[in-house]
Amino acid sequence: MVNPSPRPKPRLLxxxxxxxxxxxxxxxxSLLSVEWRNGVLHGGGLRAFGEIGxxxxxxxxxxxxxxxxxxxxxxxxxxxxxGLSLALVIGFPLGLTxxxxxxxxxxxxxxxxGSARLTLAAVRSVHELVWAWLFVAAVGLSPIAAVLxxxxxxxxILGRVYAELFQDVxxxxxxxxxxxxxxxxxxxxxxxxxxxxxxxxGYTFYRLECGIRSATxxxxxxxxxxxxxxxxxxxxxxxxxxxTFILGLVGLILIVEAWSSAxxxxxxx
Amino acid sequence: MSGLPRVSLVRLSMLAxxxxxxxxxxxxxxxxxxxxxxxxxxxxxxxxxxxxxDLAGQGLAREPAYSELSEWSRTARLAYDTLxxxxxAIMISAIxxxxxxxxxxxxxxxxxxxxxxGGFLAVRxxxxxxRAVPELVWALLAVFVFSPGILPGAxxxxxxxxxxxxxxxxxxxxxxxxxxxDALRTAGAGRTKALAYGVLPQVLPRFMTYLLxxxxxxxxxxxxxxxxxxxxxxxxxxxAMSNFHYSTVSLLLMWYxxxxxxxxxxxxxxxxxxx
Numbered sequence: 370m371v372n373p374s375p376r377p378k379p380r381l382l383x384x385x386x387x388x389x390x391x392x393x394x395x396x397x398x399s400l401l402s403v404e405w406r407n408g409v410l411h412g413g414g415l416r417a418f419g420e421i422g423x424x425x426x427x428x429x430x431x432x433x434x435x436x437x438x439x440x441x442x443x444x445x446x447x448x449x450x451x452g453l454s455l456a457l458v459i460g461f462p463l464g465l466t467x468x469x470x471x472x473x474x475x476x477x478x479x480x481x482x483g484s485a486r487l488t489l490a491a492v493r494s495v496h497e498l499v500w501a502w503l504f505v506a507a508v509g510l511s512p513i514a515a516v517l518x519x520x521x522x523x524x525x526i527l528g529r530v531y532a533e534l535f536q537d538v539x540x541x542x543x544x545x546x547x548x549x550x551x552x553x554x555x556x557x558x559x560x561x562x563x564x565x566x567x568x569x570x571g572y573t574f575y576r577l578e579c580g581i582r583s584a585t586x587x588x589x590x591x592x593x594x595x596x597x598x599x600x601x602x603x604x605x606x607x608x609x610x611x612x613t614f615i616l617g618l619v620g621l622i623l624i625v626e627a628w629s630s631a632x633x634x635x636x637x638x
Numbered sequence: 639m640s641g642l643p644r645v646s647l648v649r650l651s652m653l654a655x656x657x658x659x660x661x662x663x664x665x666x667x668x669x670x671x672x673x674x675x676x677x678x679x680x681x682x683x684x685x686x687x688x689x690x691x692d693l694a695g696q697g698l699a700r701e702p703a704y705s706e707l708s709e710w711s712r713t714a715r716l717a718y719d720t721l722x723x724x725x726x727a728i729m730i731s732a733i734x735x736x737x738x739x740x741x742x743x744x745x746x747x748x749x750x751x752x753x754x755x756g757g758f759l760a761v762r763x764x765x766x767x768x769r770a771v772p773e774l775v776w777a778l779l780a781v782f783v784f785s786p787g788i789l790p791g792a793x794x795x796x797x798x799x800x801x802x803x804x805x806x807x808x809x810x811x812x813x814x815x816x817x818x819x820d821a822l823r824t825a826g827a828g829r830t831k832a833l834a835y836g837v838l839p840q841v842l843p844r845f846m847t848y849l850l851x852x853x854x855x856x857x858x859x860x861x862x863x864x865x866x867x868x869x870x871x872x873x874x875x876x877x878a879m880s881n882f883h884y885s886t887v888s889l890l891l892m893w894y895x896x897x898x899x900x901x902x903x904x905x906x907x908x909x910x911x912x913x
Contacts, residue, residue: 398722512666514677586773599778626766
């Protein structure tokens, strides 16, 4: 997958040593900032660790817990798929604008490209759970708030990656299309899009996988779903019940991970 | 499946995904209709505008928090803690990943004996497991174990990212150019020397790039982990939200954006050095 980078110039070797030094300094600084006086584990920490660990091998398999698990898996999937579809709707046009491939170079392109990039960066920099909390505080508990909270940062990430994909298309086929009299939009649909399609789909499916993980976290603000159930179980100190949902989540993620990586393997040339 | 053309899985997946999207929207919209007020209404627009006003500090008896210097200096400490938490987390996860990545590389495992193969499976399974559980869930568990402060949050972030970095590093090993290593082995270098002069020079620059990318993700998640684990901006964000101190929420969001932007810039500068 990874090709070896060309031999570094001697000057770069020095800067790599500098980077190593910076990383070690950062490690030392962060370790020194921990208040070790309080100890690493708190009072009953070791006992809690043992209990949590033991509960992993005796998850709550009662009918009630399993029914709840099934329901919350459904909700989590619904958030993820609805959110991702909306993220696609947000990310595609913004990514296309941010790539600047539809406009001739000039001040107009700089303006549209710049504002699209800024929008993408802004929605991307706020975590989906923060978005969710803000939406819930503003409009109350609505599943659409969760979908929007997922769609905004994911739209930002998709848009940035799509923009890079659209830009990294070899010029030769595009020149051929242009000289045959194709319009900008035709060049895009018949020149760029077919070229980027495998990577485009592969990345979108990868993000779907991440989206399912994120959707569990979203439900923490009280919107129902796997994260919500884990939180409730832990608040009751019902570790076994918490593991039921955590293991359900792990199973779900592993299935989706296998699915998405199978797709990406087929798509890669 | 094997008889079908290779592209059919992709076609099938796209159809399945499209069906899931339709079903999900039907479910979400149907659920929303059962709520008191429908989401798509003028009431929602009014509430959002009102909330933006709250964030801006409208209707407060005193100055909004973000325009007071004392509030900025009070929360600076929390921003510093959040930054420390992110650095501590990424460093611990890097150490964990560096200790295990050779065991988790398929091409290394197939060269070794049954012990290496067993280690490969164990390490791969541990990565997949810790990666599948989100940071916030790890944080919920970590608060039961670690003493309060930046440790539980850092531990939660480190556990999840250990799985991510380990997987990424092992993929670099799997895609490695084997010629320098073969040359070293033919010249009589032992395993340790082949690792030090053949493997690490290829893997480390790539690993550092991934480390810095993950740091950008970690700083965004640190505030989220702080919601449940004491310490940093997250805890204060939660308190301010529960107490309806929305102008403080704006101040904390400003700090959050400053940290995210700062880390993005620092990371891209450091990546330039790593290259």
